Amino acid sequence: MKKSIIAFGVLCCMLASCHSKQQENAAMSDKQENQVINTIMSRRSIRKYQPHPVERDKMDIILQCGINAPNGQNKQSWEVRVVDNPELLDAMKEAIAKGHPTMNPEMAKGCFRGAPTMVFIARDKSYDFSPYDCGLLAENMVLSAWSMGIGSICLGSPVRFLTDNAECIPYIEKLGFSEGYELCLCVGFGYPDETPAAKPRDWNKVKYID
Ligand SMILES: Cc1cc2nc3c(=O)[nH]c(=O)nc-3n(C[C@H](O)[C@H](O)[C@H](O)COP(=O)(O)O)c2cc1C
Known part of the structure; x- marks a missing residue:
């Protein structure tokens, strides 16, 4: 026992x-289970969105994350404008179509990839590193958004479409960037309506040098 x-x-x-x-x-x-790494690795560019804009209190957090990005000499060589008014976004798309008569109208309509909240980022033309500042700002926004389930897309083409013709000038003026600043990058935000697969990355572009 x-x-x-x-x-x-x-x-x-x-x-x-x-x-x-x-x-x-x-x-x-x-x-x-590192949340930052998970957010970075699971983010995808989203090109289909639910129609409602991102709530402004959530955009405020995303914008705060943006302006806390590292930036050259802390010059903060960016200016940021947010447009979530669907009428204004439609008017901008119409102006892009009018300004590009040979463009397929569907392309002009889809130039913001359906994002209901658009962020327009301008760079300080007098600072040679300002494109990097703006890129880092955008990346902070994209990642913080995704950590809250909000999708995004960085867009270069609307920068060209909005700045290479007279039809769009009133809209660039409406964004009201300061003298010496120019539109550099657009970023669309919204709740995803698709779950795209990861695009492959080339690890061969990375090398350790001993
Ligand atoms: C500077 C920049 C400009 C971009 N411009 C466009 C664009 O005009 N249209 C578009 O659909 N995607 C655009 N993208 C999104 C890229 O196509 C996308 O990031 C890339 O294919 C990798 O896919 P992923 O973001 O899902 O990893 C742009 C991205 C960056 C960083």
């Missing part, structure tokens, strides 16, 4: 230690 009680005790100790080992392992894998 005494022997079996001791054996039972030893078994209990073994089971308890096995259980705590499992808990330790689970805790370790939790630590490896």
Whole structure:
């Protein structure tokens, strides 16, 4: 009887230690679940959105993350304008169509990729590193948005379409960038209506040099 009680005790100790080992392992894998890395690796450019704009309190967080990006000499060589008024966005698309008579009208209509909230970023033309500042600002916005389930798309083509013709001048003026600034990058935001696959990346472009 005494022997079996001791054996039972030893078994209990073994089971308890096995259980705590499992808990330790689970805790370790939790630590490896890094939210920043997960956000970076799961982000995709979104080109289909639900129609409603991103709530402004959420945009405020995204914009705050944007302006907290690293930037040359802390010059903050960007200016940011947010448009979530569908009528204004439609008018801009119409102006792009009018300004590009040979463009397929569907292309002009889709130039913001259906994003209901558009962010227009201008750069300080007098600072040679301002495109990088604007890019880092955009990336902070894109990643913080995705961490909240908000999709995004960086867009270069509307920069050209909005600045290479007279029809769009009133809209660039309406954005009201300061003297010496020019439109540099557009970023669309909204709730995704698609789940695109990851685009492949070329690891060969990366090398350690000893
Ligand atoms: C500077 C820049 C300009 C871009 N311009 C466009 C664009 O005009 N139209 C578009 O559909 N996507 C545009 N993209 C999105 C890229 O096509 C996309 O990031 C790339 O294919 C990689 O896909 P992923 O973002 O899903 O990883 C642009 C991205 C960047 C960074």
